[in-house]
Every structure is written in C-alpha cells, then in structure tokens.
Amino acid sequence: MRDASDDLRYVYAVCHPPAAPLAADLTGVGGVPPRQLRHEGLVALVGPVPERDFAAEPLRAHLEDLDWLAETARAHQRVIAALTTVTCPLPLRLATVFRDDSGVRAMLQDGAERFERVLARIDGRVEWGVKVHLDGEAAAGDAPRAAPQPDKPRSGRDYLRQRRSQRTAREESWERAEGFAQRLHDTLSLRSDDARLHAPQDAALSRAPGRNILNAAYLVPRSQSEEFVELVDRTKDEEREATGLRVELTGPWAAYSFTGDDTDADGTEHGDAAPDGRESAS
Template identity: 50%
Template sequence: MTPLRYVYAVCRPLCAPLQAQLTGVAGAPARQLEHHGLVAVVSLVPAGEFGEEGLGARSRDPERSAVMSRAHQNIVDALTGVTTPLPLPPGMVFPDDSAVRVMIEEHEEDFRRALERLEGRVEWGVRVCLEAARASETESGRTREKAEEFACRLHEALSGQAEDSRLHTSRKMVPSGMPGRGVLDAVYLVPRSRSEEFVERVERVDRAEVGIQGVRVELTGPWAVYSFTGLEGITETTGSAVNAKNEESAEIAKTAEGAARSGARPHERRTAV
C-alpha cells in the first residue's frame, strides 16, 4: 500500500536539509517538499494507520492521539528554531506529493501573506490559575474576583508588549494533573527579538501586584505561531478528507499540558504568588 504524506507545516525554503535524526509521526524522518518557492515539511506514513479509518480510530484513543501530537510538535519545534513555520493541525494527510503541491497552490497567497506577517515572530502562552484549595474556599467570593481583576491587568499589560493576542475561553484552562481553577488562558504574538523583554515582564509578577495568595502564573513558549496564522479554513477545504478535526489531538498539540506534553516545550515556567 502506497504511503501517505503527513504534513506538519509550511515555510520558506530552508538553507540546509533537515537533520537526518529528526523523526516525526510514526517514527518517519521529515523532509522538505518544495513547490512554487514554498516548502511543505512532510513524512511518509503508513496508509493503513493514517487513512480515514486509521485516523478516526486514533482520534478516539487519547493515548494514540497524544503520541501523534507529540511527534507532530517535535517537528514544529525543530522548525521554529531555524525559521518561521506555519504549523498545520495534527492529522493533515494527503495521498501523494502531487496532492500536497495542489494544497500549496490552492492556498499559496494565504501562505505568503501569513509568512510575511509572521516572519521572526513566536507565540507565548500565559495562564493564571487559582490553586484548588483557595478556589474551593471562595466559590463566589472576593478572592476569585481579585484574581480575575489581576488577570485582566496582566493581560492588558502583556497585550501592550505583544503585536497580537488571543484569549482562549472554550478549552480547559487548567492543565491535566494540576488542581485549580483557570482565570486566564491567553497567547501572545511577540517578535523573537523582544521575547526576553516579554518573559521578564511575566516573571516580574509578585504577591503585591496580585494582592492575594494562591494564584499561579504559568508561562510557556516560545511556540510556533499556531494561534495567529489565520489558516484555520485549510482543514475544511484541502487534503484527503482524513484531515483530523480531533479537538483533543489539536488541543494537545497547541498546549503544554499533561504527561503527553511532558518535556516537549522549550520553556515552561510557573510562578506561584
């Protein structure tokens, strides 16, 4: 059975080949497929495991989804270290190289505009959580209100240092295995050259600024620019109809939460105040 093409990201041509030891989904090495001056970073994957039925079964198995998302993220992280990739969601699979080229042609202008806009930029994530014991004591009280006020001030300050930001309200705000209640879950688009300044601002958070104890501030990144590509429609209009719309898989790929993400992030910092 002919292998399928699993696509991780689209970027500009790289100056050097990808590292031979860089492996992705199904343990397959990643390679560059260049077309019209753009590059799709792909791996060959077994059709039996990654065809429509295989991906469907994988999407219903959290452990297998986590393995795929972790491998997907490893490739995207490696690319982020050397270029500005436009990451695609986990599960974007095409029947052959020609189909990948067609996908590039169909979205060429979108890719070029996004690359121009996002060149040299990365994504940082910030969460504010109330620790479990504190949250349970103040179900509807002043403590949570103060935490929300602090989160609003922090988000406003960080948004002022970023070029763009997104608030996540639909996904689970507290990482798996970490007790507590989410108050803020946001991501920020920051030029790589100003990332140190952004990190220092988050790390300056102290107890006096919050005004209460039991608040945890978590910083993760730098990530590829998942939240700012504007390419969400690609999953609905391209590929072989096996493009996974698996929310759990995409969630794992975009966040640093849980054991499935352990060690996958270049930086993860937590400040309890």
C-alpha cells in the same frame, strides 16, 4: 514488508525555505525523518505514513485511541518545534494527510495567497502562552491555612452567617483574581504584536491545580522574547499571598494561535484534533 509506494503524505507545516537545515536525527510520525517539498517559494514539511493507519477509516479509529493519539501528537510537535528553531512555520492540524506529492503541491498552489499572508504576519515571531490560575483554597473562599477554623455553628443563624461570610470571601477572591488577570493581559498585549484570549481550561482535562482565570497567547518578535519573559516572571509572585494566584508561562511555540483558518486546505485532511504535545518551558 512495507511497500513505500503505498505511503501517504503526512504534512506537518507550511513555511518559506528555512535558512538552516533541520537536525539530521530529527524524526516525525512513525519514526521517519521529515523532508521538504518545495513549490513556487513555499515549502511543505512532509513525511511518509502507511495507508493502513492514515487512510480515512483506520485514522478515524486511531483518533479514538488516546495512547496512539498522544504518541502521534508528540511526534508531530517534535517536528514543529524543530522547524520553529530555523524558521516561522504555519503548523497544520494533526493528521493532515494527502495521497501523494502532487496532492501536497496542489494544496500549496491553491492556498498560496493565504499561506503567504499568514507567513508574512508571523515572520520573525513566536507564540508565548500565559495562564493565570487561582488555587483551589482561594477559589473556594476558604480561610488561609494559618487561620483558625470557625467554630461549629450553634444555630441556624450562625450557620447562615458563616455561609454568607464564605460566599463574600469567595466573591472578593474572584474579583481580585480577575482584576489581576485583566491587568496582566493588558500589559502583555502592549508588549506583543497580537494577542488571543482562549477559553479557560477545564481543570479536569488539563490536570492543572486550581481554577484557570486567564488563558492567553501572545505573538512576540523573537528579538523581544527575552524582555517578554522577564516581564511575565516579575508578575509571578505579585499578589500571590493575598489571592492564591499562580502565573504559568509556556513557549516559545510556533504561532499556533495566529495562523487563522490554516487547517482547512483543500485535500484529504482526515484529522480534527489540534497538536497536543506542547510542554511548559517554565
């Protein structure tokens, strides 16, 4: 039988005291409900986890197990998503673990100034993600499906002419796509309190079709989220026929991209993987 006295403390997020309780049936990592640990106006949402899995050495091995990692990330994100419905949390990195409650309180005490600064910045706000993809056909500079295929080159000159034509089409497609993505980002930045540009996603890792042109996050007041979503929706069909563009909206999330260096709190944090269980809302 598991001895609860040996459990470590898994910390999901830091926030101010929520205005409403979390759902009674909410469970986190290991299927255990999280609880609030309060310290001088701050709250850490924590849950017990067994030392045999979350001490430094076994955790390091677990992080190489993709199935274990995915299950843990989903549980982590489930708690963050639930917390986001009742407050604006500062999420901590996946597998942030402390020895006991006193370690968590020390983390809250030592990081209090930074936590308060970040929580003030994200108060009343959520994160929306927007991606723009250029489909594979357009990215490759291929002709539209309805157009006839070019004749087989009859000479080396014909072959070079076709190659130049394909290269020009590809360059023009990229220019149009990048121009659209920049205009969209500029527009959305004006409608948000803050914005972050992330590196384009690798299609082999994200499994999303096409090439990722824009990968951005926007910090939007909850009260203005409906208007923000409508603005993105109005762009989804713009220029699609001409350039093969696809606009993807995700959220609302906790403000992952706007919490600064929130995962380096003093303590026994072992993990180095960010939460990975977020799903598209569109």
